[in-house]
Amino acid sequence: MLETEKVYSIGEVSKITGLPSSTIRYYDSLEFLPYLQKSSRGIRKFTQRDIDTIRVIECLKKTGLTLKEIQDYTRLIAQGDDSIVERQKLFHAIRQRLLNKMKEMQKNLQILDFKCAYYDQAVKDGTEKNVLESMSLMEVFSKIENEN
Amino acid sequence: MLETEKVYSIGEVSKITGLPSSTIRYYDSLEFLPYLQKSSRGIRKFTQRDIDTIRVIECLKKTGLTLKEIQDYTRLIAQGDDSIVERQKLFHAIRQRLLNKMKEMQKNLQILDFKCAYYDQAVKDGTEKNVLESMSLMEVFSKIENEN
DNA sequence: CCAAAAATTAAAGTTAACTTTAAGTGGAGG
């Protein structure tokens, strides 16, 4: 029994990933899927590996990479082992980028915590007037700055 | 001694916030700065309050709100105390949105941790070939799923 | 075997969020 890997159509991959088929085709046109195969008639045949690649692309997009940057990365893949050091550096840099983003999110959470507390008080009072005097956003900002 | 609050020019605010003047004007044109005053000759005079507003706008943008959504919020401000309950709800929802985003970032960090470990090993080996067999991204994905 | 559903490409269109340009005004320093 020869092990034949399951292949997926673009429609199936669309359902699995939640991305429209047009987007997946668009990504393919940017050469984001270096392992993707096509049938003799030109129909795309996705394997689990291609789906994983799409998931990684989504991850990279979420950490703020542009499609141009992702393209640079997938082109490195196409170069094979010659580019592994470069790709190693790249991923460590991207990881750092995400950590910075997460730190920023923490700060934004503090601002939103303040805003929630502010409006909770305003709703209790029935007016903003008194809250404005007793709670200052500036204090939150300088607190955030000084955390460093 | 009457307390006169310091006012800033658009150029100063640009330096403080890191946003181009054109962007600040653009935000003003979208009515993002409900408290902003202009001189008799039409020159914008920013107070600390306006700068704080810009900081909050940046925070909202970072948590993923569109300018359209931010506009909806600043229009609520213009309605005064009548809209405080709505604004309270809004900020609690935005806060939840940020928390979800932060959770997603955690997942993305796990993917990037895997990618870093993968390439660290590949660089050690001098090739990807063996790593491909011993480390599977799919395991990371299913682990992430099952964390719930 | 045939109709319907799903796939293909190339090219044009869309949207959000700015950014630039053009033409002009106002105040500060020499």
Added chain:
DNA sequence: CCTCCACTTAAAGTTAACTTTAATTTTTGG
């Protein structure tokens, strides 16, 4: 007074990341 710099508006231009359209072809189920 003159020049320069920072400010103004309105309108046009830009860019990224898709999305839609049109015209075909392929695959699939009865």
